[in-house]
Amino acid sequence: MAAKVFESIGKFGLALAVAGGVVNSALYNVDAGHRAVIFDRFRGVQDIVVGEGTHFLIPWVQKPIIFDCRSRPRNVPVITGSKDLQNVNITLRILFRPVASQLPRIFTSIGEDYDERVLPSITTEILKSVVARFDAGELITYLPSGQSVLLQLPQ
Known part of the structure; x- marks a missing residue:
């Protein structure tokens, strides 16, 4: 039993x-x-x-x-040439986050590691185009206000 x-x-x-x-x-x-x-x-x-x-x-x-989908910081170091062809070592700090409504498209076209694939190339190209506008002396002079120069770039 x-x-x-x-x-x-x-x-x-x-x-x-x-x-x-x-x-x-x-x-x-x-x-x-x-x-x-x-x-x-x-x-x-x-x-x-x-x-x-x-x-x-x-x-x-x-x-x-x-x-x-939270804002995350990323530092991107770049060595590029200035307007007077001098090498400039500069680091750009960006805050990024994905647009939540675009996540299916991001996943299918880029993948889960979108930040490792896309951000370095985009930030490097933008930073190179901004630094190329100035010579080395102007970069040192405009360094405190360099943030406003970067924010005026098209998104």
Whole structure:
């Protein structure tokens, strides 16, 4: 009699553990300041951007790709030539964040490491074009107000 009770408790415990595992694999969290894009194995990247909170997905079919949408700093060191052809070693600090509505497009065209692929080349080219306008003496003179020069560039 006791063996049957323990056997039924064991079966119930196993069923409960399997059900808990399936439910746990169907949930995912998106933290504050983050957004998620859903990759479906059958339909590809969905155009829906998922906000903060706990969400459901189809286990083993869908996968959330979570992006950080908070402003993050990045320092880009560049050695470039000035107007009088002298080498200038300058570092640009930028704050960047992705546009949340464009995350599916960013993920499909560039990937999760968009900041490593895109930001260095863009910031290097912009910084080179700004530094090339001035000679070395002007750069030293305009260094405190150099921020206003960079902000006037087209986005």
